[in-house]
Amino acid sequence: MNDLDQLLRDAADSGDGDRLDPRELLSSGRRRVRNRRAAVAGGVAAAVVAAAAVVTWLPTGDDRPDPSDVVDGPGDHSSTYEEVRIPVEEVERRCSIVLNGINGTGDLSYVTGRAPDGTAVSGTEADHFVETREGWTAYLRPVGERWPAGEPRYRSDAGGPRQSVASGSAGGDGGGDGDGEMLVGEMACVIPQADLVAAIPGALYTPLPEDAGADQVVELCSAQTGYDLRGWEVLLVRSFEFETVALTMSENGYVATCTVWDEGWLSDLRIDPEPYLDEDGDPLPADPDDLAVATSFGSGTFTEARVLPGLPDGYVVSFSAGGEVIAETTTHRGAYAIEFPVPEEGPVIGRVTDPEGTVLWEDVVDH
Amino acid sequence: MARDDAEYVEFVEAVQDRLRRTAYLMTSDWALAADLTQEALIKVYVAWPKLERKGGLASYARRAVVSAAIDHHRKRARRPEVLVDHHDEPGLGDGSGDRADRALIVQALRKVPDRQRACIVLRYFEDLSVTETASVLKCSEGNVKSQTSHGIAALKRELTALGMPALTLPMGA
Numbered sequence: 001m002n003d004l005d006q007l008l009r010d011a012a013d014s015g016d017g018d019r020l021d022p023r024e025l026l027s028s029g030r031r032r033v034r035n036r037r038a039a040v041a042g043g044v045a046a047a048v049v050a051a052a053a054v055v056t057w058l059p060t061g062d063d064r065p066d067p068s069d070v071v072d073g074p075g076d077h078s079s080t081y082e083e084v085r086i087p088v089e090e091v092e093r094r095c096s097i098v099l100n101g102i103n104g105t106g107d108l109s110y111v112t113g114r115a116p117d118g119t120a121v122s123g124t125e126a127d128h129f130v131e132t133r134e135g136w137t138a139y140l141r142p143v144g145e146r147w148p149a150g151e152p153r154y155r156s157d158a159g160g161p162r163q164s165v166a167s168g169s170a171g172g173d174g175g176g177d178g179d180g181e182m183l184v185g186e187m188a189c190v191i192p193q194a195d196l197v198a199a200i201p202g203a204l205y206t207p208l209p210e211d212a213g214a215d216q217v218v219e220l221c222s223a224q225t226g227y228d229l230r231g232w233e234v235l236l237v238r239s240f241e242f243e244t245v246a247l248t249m250s251e252n253g254y255v256a257t258c259t260v261w262d263e264g265w266l267s268d269l270r271i272d273p274e275p276y277l278d279e280d281g282d283p284l285p286a287d288p289d290d291l292a293v294a295t296s297f298g299s300g301t302f303t304e305a306r307v308l309p310g311l312p313d314g315y316v317v318s319f320s321a322g323g324e325v326i327a328e329t330t331t332h333r334g335a336y337a338i339e340f341p342v343p344e345e346g347p348v349i350g351r352v353t354d355p356e357g358t359v360l361w362e363d364v365v366d367h
Numbered sequence: 368m369a370r371d372d373a374e375y376v377e378f379v380e381a382v383q384d385r386l387r388r389t390a391y392l393m394t395s396d397w398a399l400a401a402d403l404t405q406e407a408l409i410k411v412y413v414a415w416p417k418l419e420r421k422g423g424l425a426s427y428a429r430r431a432v433v434s435a436a437i438d439h440h441r442k443r444a445r446r447p448e449v450l451v452d453h454h455d456e457p458g459l460g461d462g463s464g465d466r467a468d469r470a471l472i473v474q475a476l477r478k479v480p481d482r483q484r485a486c487i488v489l490r491y492f493e494d495l496s497v498t499e500t501a502s503v504l505k506c507s508e509g510n511v512k513s514q515t516s517h518g519i520a521a522l523k524r525e526l527t528a529l530g531m532p533a534l535t536l537p538m539g540a
Contacts, residue, residue, distance in 0.1 A: 004487075004491050004519075004522075005492065007468060007472045008488070008491055008492040010391055010472075011392065011469040011472045011473050012391055012492060013388070015388065015397050015400075018397075018401065020379065020401065021430060022375070022379035022380055022383075023375040025375075025377075025379055025408050025409060026372055026375060026376060028409050028412075029413060032412075032413055046391060092487075105411070147439070178503065205410070205413060212447055241506060242434075242437070297386065300480035302483045303479075344520075344521065345518065
């Protein structure tokens with residue numbers, strides 16, 4: 001007969017006996033502290049430069065270059081979402097700063113391209129799609145290293161209806177580079193705006209206060225992702241077990257979802273590709289298919305934050321199992337955020353109803 | 368070496384094996400467990416001055432490992448196209464009963480939802496109390512009890528399905 005605690009100990013004793021070198025950890029820790037301090041100093045310097053530059057560089061009307069190849073200048077952020085594409089080399093430069101800061105990798109060059117033999121090269125040499133929109137995600141590898149096997153991410157993201165973006169590791173090699181640092185796998189990077197990039201590493205590892213207000217959440221998310229959402233309307237801020245989610249909308253109806261993890265070391269940002277408002281600022285009509293709440297989710301805890309198009313306040317999003325509602329929330333300008341433990345067994349029904357209780361959408365959610 | 372650095376090295380020597388084992392039970396991958404432990408210990412260094420003042424070094428390190436394991440799993444779940452190499456688990460038919468048991472428990476544990484698995488590992492491997500587990504996971508004690516109970520039930524189901532019904536499992540948290 002076996003006891004659980006003894007079995008766990010036996011299982012955990014089956015390792016290879018490898019040990020981490022504390023002195024290498026010490027070096028890595030010192031390097032990370034140095035990088036953070038340097039990044040903070042760099043951020044302050046960048047802010048000063050930006051403040052000075054904005055006085056002399058005021059792009060207007062026809063003076064503005066084609067957004068398809070512009071490197072944006074400082075001070076041109078606003079509460080209106082504008083798609084800004086930058087050159088691939090600039091994506092790689094900005095994201096290298098961010099990813100070196102996150103990983104403590106010093107001065108590695110992260111690149112977006114994949115050569116036919118699987119090694120990482122500059123995206124300028126690649127013939128595949130490379131994301132170059134600020135606020136969207138790019139996936140990078142240190143130059144010369146091999147990409148993970150399988151379908152490259154940039155292809156799968158390119159055709160998706162919604163873009164999920166994040167800065168940080170999206171997978172590890174499971175090895176070390178001999179310098180005490182974790183080797184990185186495919187790395188996701190929110191492409192930062194030019195005048196925010198230098199301050200990102202310094203903004204990482206900043207715990208969110210328990211009583212943080214909406215402005216603080218959005219400010220931290222903007223600082224950690226390098227994409228300025230501070231002029232956007234905050235539709236909803238909600239804290240869950242592990243994360244705080246903020247849904248924001250630009251003046252022209254684009255929704256950005258920002259997630260700040262509890263530990264404060266990282267934020268995720270997702271910008272929806274289509275606006276939710278028409279040219280007059282009114283909600284676009286809802287297509288029933290667009291109302292589909294979570295179409296599938298795995299085991300454990302389920303979390304979702306998004307905007308249902310076309311629905312004003314007071315619509316109800318609910319999930320039920322075994323005839324009982326297990327989670328329910330209401331929309332604010334179509335925005336909702338919900339989290340619940342997924343039942344072990346049985347179907348879960350997702351449902352959207354109007355304030356009078358009329359069911360607008362209902363379906364079984366796979367899990 | 369500065370006094371703080373010497374203390375950090377001493378701390379790493381003292382806790383790293385335990386942390387890596389905890390991470391392994393959370394991930395069933397020794398290499399990944401090493402990475403998560405390494406990252407957690409670097410975070411400890413960065414936070415060292417604050418932690419020394421406020422206390423809770425070991426608790427912080429443990430939370431960093433468990434959070435990283437859950438976060439890693441969550442990200443992989445959201446991004447199924449990312450491939451991470453996993454080392455082969457010990458074979459089930461290798462002729463060693465103990466080794467087969469170890470493989471079975473790891474295999475079964477992997478099927479248990481993240482938070483429930485974390486509760487099991489913290490309660491029955493780390494020997495933490497409900498209160499301590501709640502502190503590590505930043506949740507209520509009631510939540511720990513509930514998650515542990517569900518986790519044990521799930522683990523028992525998985526083990527039975529794998530042909531290991533003789534396991535003595537606690538009845539709840």
